[in-house]
Amino acid sequence: RKEVEQDPGPFNVPEGATVAFNCTYSNSASQSFFWYRQDCRKEPKLLMSVYSSGNEDGRFTAQLNRASQYISLLIRDSKLSDSATYLCVAPYGNNRLAFGKGNQVVVIP
Amino acid sequence: IAGITQAPTSQILAAGRRMTLRCTQDMRHNAMYWYRQDLGLGLRLIHYSNTAGTTGKGEVPDGYSVSRANTDDFPLTLASAVPSQTSVYFCASSYTSGSDEQFFGPGTRLTVL
Numbered sequence: 001r002k003e004v005e006q007d008p009g010p011f012n013v014p015e016g017a018t019v020a021f022n023c024t025y026s027n028s029a030s031q032s033f034f035w036y037r038q039d040c041r042k043e044p045k046l047l048m049s050v051y052s053s054g055n056e057d058g059r060f061t062a063q064l065n066r067a068s069q070y071i072s073l074l075i076r077d078s079k080l081s082d083s084a085t086y087l088c089v090a091p092y093g094n095n096r097l098a099f100g101k102g103n104q105v106v107v108i109p
Numbered sequence: 110i111a112g113i114t115q116a117p118t119s120q121i122l123a124a125g126r127r128m129t130l131r132c133t134q135d136m137r138h139n140a141m142y143w144y145r146q147d148l149g150l151g152l153r154l155i156h157y158s159n160t161a162g163t164t165g166k167g168e169v170p171d172g173y174s175v176s177r178a179n180t181d182d183f184p185l186t187l188a189s190a191v192p193s194q195t196s197v198y199f200c201a202s203s204y205t206s207g208s209d210e211q212f213f214g215p216g217t218r219l220t221v222l
Contacts, residue, residue: 030208031208032208034210041197041218042215042216043199043213043214043215043216044152044199044213045213046210046212049210087151087152091207091208096154096157096167097208097211099144099151099152100151101149101150101151102151
């Protein structure tokens, strides 16, 4: 099982709608997680950190489910500018970070 | 404050040539990393450095070497480039080598012909 797995999508979302996607991780000892946003041909940038039960930042909510070993990201009231790839990140052996391949979100006018 | 810078932005290279990608950070981060990103494969760790003077191999180290003479700089060298090394290369850094968030440079787009 890969350290981090994501459904690549694309997730086509009407503007103003809500979209949510999950990411599964294999290291049950992981304590902290991250969601990064990556725009086309740009570097990944931190969107939010996910500790304990979850985190919320404006229209973005991240949840952690330790029992099932997944984290989720929910985007409310989607904007055109939310179109990007969202990378799930979890720690794995030797204190490294494992990056998922990303969930591609396309917000449609 | 620049954060992390990489040079060059892009490069076209003939196979067999030697190439060094530069990475510099001004955040006094202890740990630095080199990733390559290819379509459908995501980010893959090439080499890392937990602190100045130390380096380690990541997931795909073959054909690459690194050095960490000081805190700020972490160059990546391709001794003899091959077409399969065509990729986008990202340098990143974090305060420690544990599970801290990583900050990325803008990337170098390398094409090996």
